[in-house]
Structures are given as C-alpha cells and as structure tokens.
Amino acid sequence: MAPTRKQREIAARHQRILAAAREQLLEGGYLGLSMDKLAAAVEYSKGTIYQHFSCKEEVVATLALETARVRLGLFECAATFRGRPRERMLAVGIAADLFLEHFPDHFRVEQIARGAVREKVSPERQRELASCEQRCMQICAGIVRDGVASGDLDLPAEVSPEELSFSLWSSSFGVFTIVTSGAFHLEDMGIAEPLLALRKGQNRMLDGFGWRPLTDEHDYEASAARIRAEVLDEVLVTLREETL
Structure with a gap:
C-alpha cells in the first residue's frame, strides 16, 4: 500500500x-x-x-545507522559479482572506495557518532548498528571461506577468515580516516593517490597469503571495470537518489 x-x-x-x-x-x-x-x-x-x-544522541545514532545501511547495501551488491573469490573481495574493496568517494560526509559523521553516542542510545538502535557492522564482516569472511573452499587460498591454520578480513578492513578504515580528516599533506609525503596506494598494499598482502590468482597472473584492472559495470554503478545511483 x-x-x-x-x-x-x-x-x-x-x-x-x-x-x-x-x-x-x-x-x-x-x-x-x-x-x-x-x-x-x-x-x-x-x-x-x-x-x-528522543534526544540528540538518537539523532546522531540514526545518521550513523543510515551510513551503515548504505555501506552494507554496497557490500551486499559487490559480493554478488560473478568471479573468483579474490575478484569478489576486490569488488568489496571497490564498494568501500565508492562509499568514501560518494558519501564522504556520511563517513565523517559516522566517526563522530561512534565515540559519542554508543552508550546513550536505545538498545534497539545499538543492535541495529551492530547488525550492519557484523553483516559487513560476515560478507568479507564468507568470501575468504569461498577462497579456501575453491582451492585458491591456502589459509594458515593460525589465521581465521575473520582475522584476514579484519586486516583488510582496518587498513581501509585507517586510510579513509586519514583522507577525510584533511589533516595530512599526503602529496608532500609522496602519496598522490592514497586509495591506489591502499589497494596496492592490500594486493601485496593477499599475494603474500598466496591467494590466487596473484596480481601478476590476472588483469585486476579489467576485473575492476567489470565490477563497476556489472554490479556497482547501478546500485550506486539508486543509493545516491535515496540518500542525498
């Protein structure tokens, strides 16, 4: 109705x-x-x-939840990409980059909200926020498990899929925070394209784990173009229309 x-x-x-x-x-x-x-x-x-x-904390928490839902929508879409598991993990990384590019204010507000309101909002709102965050991690860990199941990744016994996913997430989160803060003169440090530097570093880490196909065995630039065209560009337009 x-x-x-x-x-x-x-x-x-x-x-x-x-x-x-x-x-x-x-x-x-x-x-x-x-x-x-x-x-x-x-x-x-x-x-x-x-x-x-009911209070300003609920306002801020609602903004944070809106942000979390936008990110989750992009991650869920990225994970549907028809490719090998490492390509699907690349798709999630591209989704995260696009989120920062197209929703920078949402990301900045989320950082303010995280430290300010967690203990003051309703349990229901806290559960909703936690659910979005956990779902994002589950998507990434699920892709890692698919990599192991397919034989593309021989994950060491002492490293869990969640730990590998956390390594990727934490490096992205750190770079995104630096970029949006505006407090660092990255070009003066020799970092002209921080997101490209991030992606290179993550690729080296995944190569170190032996997650195939390695970067010298596959054209990941072509994969990135397919990811944008096949699964992310359309949903990005929809999310922007719904959110902005």
Missing part, C-alpha cells in the same frame, strides 16, 4: 531534520549539535523534533 500524504510529510520532515543534523555535526562536531539549534535550523518547534527523536 502506498504511503498516505501525511506519512509522506512525516517522512520528509524526518529526513529534513537528519539533513540539518548532519550539517551541524560537520560544522561543529558533536558538541555543535543541540535540539534547540536543530529546531531553529528546520523551523519546527522543539516539541516536533522530539516527536521524531
């Missing part, structure tokens, strides 16, 4: 509040956001704001 006019108006107001909150967080950080400022920005009464959110 299609939503009623009133439901559409409530949903639009909800998104307007979130958009204003994101802007305030980016400008002033967590302390720069308040329910009073939010009400003034969207020209609603504070009581109306409280009809949507």
Whole structure:
C-alpha cells in the first residue's frame, strides 16, 4: 500500500531534520549539535523534533545507522559479482572506495557518532548498528571461506577468515580516516593517490597469503571495470537518489 500524504510529510520532515543534523555535526562536531539549534535550523518547534527523536544522541545514532545501511547495501551488491573469490573481495574493496568517494560526509559523521553516542542510545538502535557492522564482516569472511573452499587460498591454520578480513578492513578504515580528516599533506609525503596506494598494499598482502590468482597472473584492472559495470554503478545511483 502506498504511503498516505501525511506519512509522506512525516517522512520528509524526518529526513529534513537528519539533513540539518548532519550539517551541524560537520560544522561543529558533536558538541555543535543541540535540539534547540536543530529546531531553529528546520523551523519546527522543539516539541516536533522530539516527536521524531528522543534526544540528540538518537539523532546522531540514526545518521550513523543510515551510513551503515548504505555501506552494507554496497557490500551486499559487490559480493554478488560473478568471479573468483579474490575478484569478489576486490569488488568489496571497490564498494568501500565508492562509499568514501560518494558519501564522504556520511563517513565523517559516522566517526563522530561512534565515540559519542554508543552508550546513550536505545538498545534497539545499538543492535541495529551492530547488525550492519557484523553483516559487513560476515560478507568479507564468507568470501575468504569461498577462497579456501575453491582451492585458491591456502589459509594458515593460525589465521581465521575473520582475522584476514579484519586486516583488510582496518587498513581501509585507517586510510579513509586519514583522507577525510584533511589533516595530512599526503602529496608532500609522496602519496598522490592514497586509495591506489591502499589497494596496492592490500594486493601485496593477499599475494603474500598466496591467494590466487596473484596480481601478476590476472588483469585486476579489467576485473575492476567489470565490477563497476556489472554490479556497482547501478546500485550506486539508486543509493545516491535515496540518500542525498
């Protein structure tokens, strides 16, 4: 059943509040956001704001959840790529890069939210956030297991699929945080293309594990082009329309 006019108006107001909150967080950080400022920005009464959110922590947590869902949507799509497991892991890496490229403000707000509101939001919201994060890790670990099952990867007994996935995730997260912070003059350090440097480093790590096909055995640039064309470009357009 299609939503009623009133439901559409409530949903639009909800998104307007979130958009204003994101802007305030980016400008002033967590302390720069308040329910009073939010009400003034969207020209609603504070009581109306409280009809949507019980406190400012819930506002920030909702923004973080929105971000987590966008990332998860890209990861789920990337994992469907028809290729060998290492190509599918590349697809997830490209999805992460595209998320940063097209939703940089979402990523920055998520970083603010992580340290500020976890202990103050409802258990339900915490479970929703944790579920998205766990699902992203499960996707990556599942691809590693597929690599082992296919014979492309002989994973050492002391390294679990989750640990290998964590190594990839943590390196990406670190680079993304550095890039979005704007606090480092990377070109002066000899890093003109940080995401390319990240991908090269991760490829060397996977080559070190012997995950086939190795980079000198396969045209991963061609795989990347197929990944964009076959599974990611279309869903990216949809996510941008739904989110921005």
